[in-house]
Amino acid sequence: xxxxxxxxxxxxxxxxxxxxxxxxxxxxxxxxxxxxxxxxxxxxxxxxxxxxxxxxxxxxxxxxxxxxxxxxxxxxxxxxxxxxxxxxxxxxxxxxxxxxxxxxxxxxxxxxxxxxxxxxxxxxxxxxxxxxxxxxxxxxxxxxxxxxxxxxxxxxxxxxxxxxxxxxxxxxxxxxxxxxxxxxxxxxxxxxxxxxxxxxxxxxxxxxxxxxxxxxxxxxxxxxxxxxxxxxxxxxxxxxxxxxxxxxxxxxxxxxxxxxxxxxxxxxxxxxxxxxxxxxxxxxxxxxxxxxxxxxxxxxxxxxxxxxxxxxxxxxxxxx
Ligand code: NAP
Numbered sequence: 001x002x003x004x005x006x007x008x009x010x011x012x013x014x015x016x017x018x019x020x021x022x023x024x025x026x027x028x029x030x031x032x033x034x035x036x037x038x039x040x041x042x043x044x045x046x047x048x049x050x051x052x053x054x055x056x057x058x059x060x061x062x063x064x065x066x067x068x069x070x071x072x073x074x075x076x077x078x079x080x081x082x083x084x085x086x087x088x089x090x091x092x093x094x095x096x097x098x099x100x101x102x103x104x105x106x107x108x109x110x111x112x113x114x115x116x117x118x119x120x121x122x123x124x125x126x127x128x129x130x131x132x133x134x135x136x137x138x139x140x141x142x143x144x145x146x147x148x149x150x151x152x153x154x155x156x157x158x159x160x161x162x163x164x165x166x167x168x169x170x171x172x173x174x175x176x177x178x179x180x181x182x183x184x185x186x187x188x189x190x191x192x193x194x195x196x197x198x199x200x201x202x203x204x205x206x207x208x209x210x211x212x213x214x215x216x217x218x219x220x221x222x223x224x225x226x227x228x229x230x231x232x233x234x235x236x237x238x239x240x241x242x243x244x245x246x247x248x249x250x251x252x253x254x255x256x257x258x259x260x261x262x263x264x265x266x267x268x269x270x271x272x273x274x275x276x277x278x279x280x281x282x283x284x285x286x287x288x289x290x291x292x293x294x295x296x297x298x299x300x301x302x303x304x305x306x307x308x309x310x311x312x313x314x315x316x317x318x319x320x
Contacts (some may be wrong), residue, residue, distance in 0.1 A: 009049025060093025148216025
């Protein structure tokens with residue numbers, strides 16, 4: 001089969017398309033023919049060798065993908081050959097024509113979601129669901145600011161927040177991103193490249209502040225975020241690429257809190273809840289993954305460059 005292989009950590013150019021042996025499922029494992037693989041920012045940090053998780057070399061990147069079950073190992077009960085599925089983690093890497101995964105990493109896909117959309121489900125929708133339900137404990141009467149609403153996690157967060165019933169604000173940095181944030185559920189959108197946009201957000205709440213901020217770029221925004229919160233507000237840090245200084249008094253004056261997590265530390269109970277919520281939302285139409293760009297598997301290096309550039313507008317997926 002064809003697969004992207006990384007033999008040394010480095011820039012996008014270390015992603016090479018190669019021919020490798022197709023894996024075979026052992027007991028409790030499933031082989032999936034991948035139709036589309038999702039590209040996530042953390043794939044790039046891992047490839048660069050700067051991430052907390054460093055896989056042994058060589059490796060094939062990618063935790064997210066969707067396709068059809070090709071074969072199952074002994075004892076597998078939850079899926080069978082030809083089932084349509086999305087994967088949430090795996091054993092051999094999703095940037096490939098086939099991927100091997102544990103039975104519990106394979107999840108059924110509602111008929112109305114195609115493989116390209118499904119390739120963007122796990123990390124983006126799982127993260128947004130985890131942030132809003134498990135950390136923010138969001139309630140319908142609250143207001144949420146999705147700070148970075150045009151990207152993979154942001155669009156998922158808008159849709160999930162709207163499904164819960166919150167009033168939702170979103171930010172993006174381009175006209176296309178702002179338009180998408182509005183279309184995917186933001187009641188009001190703000191340009192995070194415009195000087196003073198934080199004041200516009202406060203005014204939109206009549207200076208009360210927002211209850212929840214989902215923060216994609218904490219190193220840039222966290223000090224301001226503390227001043228955008230209502231009483232008992234909470235910031236959920238999802239992304240951050242560096243250090244930031246904050247004034248604790250901004251938090252103290254608002255009984256506010258900052259929570260942060262990485263996706264690697266979710267519990268089994270949280271994960272089961274996330275898949276139940278995601279399947280229900282995909283099935284009832286409240287969750288509609290948006291594919292911004294499709295690239296052939298051979299262009300994985302281009303995908304890794306473009307995902308870190310400004311101007312997000314949905315997920316980048318590799319067609320395998
Ligand atoms: P993405 O698709 O590349 O989207 C990035 C988003 O950040 C875009 O909406 C972008 O908007 C926005 N952004 C850029 N500059 C901003 C600024 N100054 N203020 C606010 N937003 C800004 O990435 P993603 O998949 O959504 O992931 C978002 C972040 O969360 C990444 O850093 C990722 O590594 C992290 N993440 C963490 C976890 C975890 O376990 N904690 C899980 C998933 C993702 P424009 O392009 O329109 O400017």
